[in-house]
Each structure stands twice: as C-alpha cells, then as structure tokens.
Amino acid sequence: MSLQERRRQRGVTLIELLVGIVIMGVLSTMIIGSWIALTDAYSSTSRANRQRDAANFAIARMAREIRDAQKLTGAGGEAIVMARADEIRFYSTFNTGTAADPTARPRLTRFILRETDPTSHVATVYRELAGDDGAFDAVPGGDDVSTVLVRDVVDVRSLTDLFVYSGINSTTGVMYQSVESTATPVLMPASRVQTVRITLHVDLNPGKSPNYMDISTTVEPRNMRHL
Numbered sequence: 001m002s003l004q005e006r007r008r009q010r011g012v013t014l015i016e017l018l019v020g021i022v023i024m025g026v027l028s029t030m031i032i033g034s035w036i037a038l039t040d041a042y043s044s045t046s047r048a049n050r051q052r053d054a055a056n057f058a059i060a061r062m063a064r065e066i067r068d069a070q071k072l073t074g075a076g077g078e079a080i081v082m083a084r085a086d087e088i089r090f091y092s093t094f095n096t097g098t099a100a101d102p103t104a105r106p107r108l109t110r111f112i113l114r115e116t117d118p119t120s121h122v123a124t125v126y127r128e129l130a131g132d133d134g135a136f137d138a139v140p141g142g143d144d145v146s147t148v149l150v151r152d153v154v155d156v157r158s159l160t161d162l163f164v165y166s167g168i169n170s171t172t173g174v175m176y177q178s179v180e181s182t183a184t185p186v187l188m189p190a191s192r193v194q195t196v197r198i199t200l201h202v203d204l205n206p207g208k209s210p211n212y213m214d215i216s217t218t219v220e221p222r223n224m225r226h227l
Contacts, residue, residue, distance in 0.1 A: 048204040048211065051152065055202045055215055058125055058149035062111050062198050063219045065094050065127075070106040071223050079223040083190045085161035085180035086113040089136075090221075108134060113155060113162045121157035122203070125149045152206040160199050160214075167192035195220050 069079035069090035082089035091106035108130035115123045130136050131143030155162050165178040165188035178188035197218045205211040 044205060044208070047206075051150075051202055051204045051206070052213060054150040055200050055213060059198055059200055059215050059217055061127070061149060062125075063217050065092055065109065065111075066090060066196050066198075066221055067219045068092065068094060069221050069223060072106060078191055079221055080190045080193050081108075082110070083163070083165045083178065083188045083193050083196075085163055085178070085185075086155075087111070088163050088196065089190075108136070110136065111149070111162075113153065115156060116151070121154065122206075123153045123156055124151045125153055125162070125200070150200065150202060152203040154201045154203055154212065155199065158201045158212075160201055162199065164197040164199070165193045165195070166197075167194045191224070193221060193224060 066080075066088065069092055071079045072091055078091075080088065080090045087110055089108060089110040092109045093106050094109070110128050110130075112126050112128060113123050114126065115121060125148075127147045127149050128136065129145040131145075133143070137144050153162075159181050161179075161181050163178075166175060167188055168175050169192075176186065176188075179186045195218055197216065199214065199216040201212055201214045203210055204213050
C-alpha cells in the first residue's frame with residue numbers, strides 16, 4: 001500500500017475530534033441561549049398582555065356597575081352608600097338572577113382594594129356581594145361572595161387613590177373633590193357623589209423588572225340624588 005493510500009484511509013485525530021466537540025458546544029450554547037431568550041420574551045409578552053386585559057376588564061366592569069348603581073326603594077334610599085379612596089359600596093342587581101325583574105331588591109355590592117403584600121404595597125381589586133344578612137363581614141370570608149378582578153395593582157405604592165369622587169357642596173354650590181391620600185383627607189358624602197374617577201396602576205411584569213401601566217376613566221352614576 002502506497003503512502004498516499006494510507007493517508008486517504010487515516011482516521012480522525014484526537015485534536016480534530018476535540019476541535020469538533022468545542023465547535024459543536026459553542027453552536028449548541030448559542031442555539032440554546034437564543035431559544036431561552038425567545039421563550040422569556042414570549043412569556044413576558046404573554047404575561048403583560050394577560051395583565052393588560054385584566055386591567056381593562058376590571059375598569060370596564062367597575063365603570064359599568066357604578067354607573068348603573070340603583071337606589072333602594074323607600075325614603076332616603078341611596079344608590080351609593082360608601083365613597084372611600086379604596087372602596088365603594090352601592091346597591092345593584094347586576095349579574096344576579098333577579099336582574100330582569102324591575103321590582104327586585106338591589107344587592108349591596110362593593111369594589112375594594114386590599115394589599116396582598118404590605119412590604120411592596122402590591123394589592124388586588126375585588127368585587128364582593130354582601131351575604132344573606134345584607135352586610136359585609138368584618139373579616140373576609142363568611143357568606144360574602146368575593147371575586148378577583150385584577151391583581152398586582154400598585155395604586156398604594158404610587159400614592160394614587162383607586163376612587164376619586166366629585167360633587168357639589170350643597171351650601172356653597174362649589175364643586176369639590178375627595179382627596180384621601182393626603183395628611184388631611186377630604187371625604188365625599190356618598191349621597192353627594194356626582195362623578196367617580198377610577199384609576200388603576202398595574203404592574204405588567206410582576207416578580208421581575210417593573211413595567212407599569214395606568215388606566216383611568218370617569219363615571220357619572222345615573223341614580224344619585226345629588227344633594
């Protein structure tokens with residue numbers, strides 16, 4: 001066998017094998033790194049979109065129900081009975097089995113903001129219906145019906161009131177606005193509420209680098225006495 005034939009039959013040397021392994025390792029690392037980055041980007045985008053949809057749904061739901069709050073029958077019956085920066089209580093037949101009955105008694109309903117993490121001031125907005133006794137329990141639970149509208153709300157962190165109310169002072173005739181996040185809060189009597197501004201600040205990327213979204217709308221309840 002000639003020298004040229006022996007060279008053609010020669011196998012892969014150890015050095016060539018090691019070089020091939022290194023190149024394959026580098027290529028594999030690049031491919032895996034790109035795949036991980038794309039997966040993280042997709043997860044972050046999906047999470048942000050879900051959170052954005054939840055915030056839009058929550059503010060639309062709150063606006064619709066507050067706008068259609070109903071008075072109780074009888075003297076002094078009010079549509080809105082509590083107007084606070086983090087909670088609004090009103091009577092409604094929305095989404096109940098008696099909604100189609102004009103003579104049905106409205107049910108006490110509230111939207112409330114509760115801190116789920118006092119350290120980072122992250123909160124959740126709930127929609128709640130009072131139990132059979134017609135009142136809300138002092139401690140969450142019991143026969144109240146509670147539904148989560150949107151999580152990872154950072155209104156407390158940003159010093160933003162979830163609800164801001166405006167009305168006319170019956171004595172002076174001057175329009176004034178509730179301010180509860182200050183040292184000297186100005187509270188709005190529930191019976192004088194004319195407009196409700198709802199503001200949500202939501203973290204679209206919870207648990208990671210913050211990415212905040214804010215959404216706001218103003219509602220004029222239809223069934224208020226406007227004293």
